[in-house]
Amino acid sequence: MPLLIVTNFFLLIFICSTTACNAQSTPRQSLLALSKTDHTLAIVDPVSLNVIARIPVGSDPHEVIASSDGKTAYVTIYGGGSLHELNVIDLVAQKPLTNIDTRPLFGPHGIVFVNGKVWFSAEGSKSVGSYDPASGKLDWSLGTGQDRTHMIYVTADAKKIYTTNVSSGTVSILSDTLITPFPNAKPHEDWMQTIVPTARCSEGFDVSPDSTELWTASSEDGIISIVNLASKKLSAKIDANVKGANRLKFTPDGKLVFISSLQSGDLTVYDAKSRKEVKQIKIGHGAAGMLMDPNGARVFVACTPDNYIAIIDLKTLQISGRLEVGGNPDGMAWSKGY
Numbered sequence: 001m002p003l004l005i006v007t008n009f010f011l012l013i014f015i016c017s018t019t020a021c022n023a024q025s026t027p028r029q030s031l032l033a034l035s036k037t038d039h040t041l042a043i044v045d046p047v048s049l050n051v052i053a054r055i056p057v058g059s060d061p062h063e064v065i066a067s068s069d070g071k072t073a074y075v076t077i078y079g080g081g082s083l084h085e086l087n088v089i090d091l092v093a094q095k096p097l098t099n100i101d102t103r104p105l106f107g108p109h110g111i112v113f114v115n116g117k118v119w120f121s122a123e124g125s126k127s128v129g130s131y132d133p134a135s136g137k138l139d140w141s142l143g144t145g146q147d148r149t150h151m152i153y154v155t156a157d158a159k160k161i162y163t164t165n166v167s168s169g170t171v172s173i174l175s176d177t178l179i180t181p182f183p184n185a186k187p188h189e190d191w192m193q194t195i196v197p198t199a200r201c202s203e204g205f206d207v208s209p210d211s212t213e214l215w216t217a218s219s220e221d222g223i224i225s226i227v228n229l230a231s232k233k234l235s236a237k238i239d240a241n242v243k244g245a246n247r248l249k250f251t252p253d254g255k256l257v258f259i260s261s262l263q264s265g266d267l268t269v270y271d272a273k274s275r276k277e278v279k280q281i282k283i284g285h286g287a288a289g290m291l292m293d294p295n296g297a298r299v300f301v302a303c304t305p306d307n308y309i310a311i312i313d314l315k316t317l318q319i320s321g322r323l324e325v326g327g328n329p330d331g332m333a334w335s336k337g338y
Helices: 003-018
Strands: 029-035 040-044 051-056 061-066 072-077 085-090 108-114 117-122 127-132 137-143 149-154 160-165 170-179 188-197 202-207 213-218 223-228 233-239 245-250 256-261 266-271 277-282 290-292 298-303 308-313 318-323 329-336
Touching: 029 061, 029 298, 061 108, 072 108, 072 329, 085 108, 108 149, 117 149, 127 149, 149 202, 160 202, 170 202, 170 223, 188 233, 202 256, 213 245, 245 290, 256 298, 290 329, 298 329, 308 329
Parallel strands: 061 329, 202 245
Antiparallel strands: 029 040, 029 329, 040 051, 061 072, 072 085, 108 117, 117 127, 127 137, 149 160, 160 170, 170 188, 202 213, 213 223, 223 233, 245 256, 256 266, 266 277, 290 298, 298 308, 308 318
């Protein structure tokens, strides 16, 4: 065999072994995690906890969500309310796609994928909006008139939207309602807003799995506010003293509520029925983004100042491991099936 052919043969083997041939495909169920420092989205195998790929994203990534088919991820580029971009990631090919310019909506932050659309809060514009991947357009928006419209939850039928307004200390309940504006008029759909006062700096929140209650925690005074979603009224306040509260999540069975704190680094656990504190778990110097395992086994908590994600066993309420996805981890989401 000529020397040139042999050399090229071994060169091909070397290139293959160091690049493409080592590429790992995205698991059908993946954990997605953002690094604010590295400006990357990590795709993680939830079984082995190995990072499969790191994909570049914009300058201030905060929250991430995946499409229902698990093929695409969307990342909010926040900039404290000043930026105007959703990054789109092909999770199968593991590469960035064309970004979405959200203008005139500024400061996209909270994000969910419901009913085939991407729904997001736009803090800088005091609004919520939606993007339709099928048409490639921003197809709807609604102002809240409240300050720092931050996190968002959309019901499965896309008929109700819940959002926290951090500086106003309120929760907005937005309902797509069939109304008759005057007698004998033809009914039509319109969005109605109910504003529920909670506590100033109420930010992280979650809706109970049975859809009866919304819990939100204040970073300023540590109070947990509970909203009855049927009556659309504040039903209770708990003086939990969770100062620096950032995110709040129910366990999949609805029995426990977890609250992360950027100030203390403690993870506070509450019993949802008795509304009593169960435990405080020291996980680092500050805790932000949080994600429940759908099978109810674990909760992942981004210890942003410590540059790792703590993994908590939901049966023992003990730390079972750590995951490193890059500097200043925060927003996380699941990608399921494609």
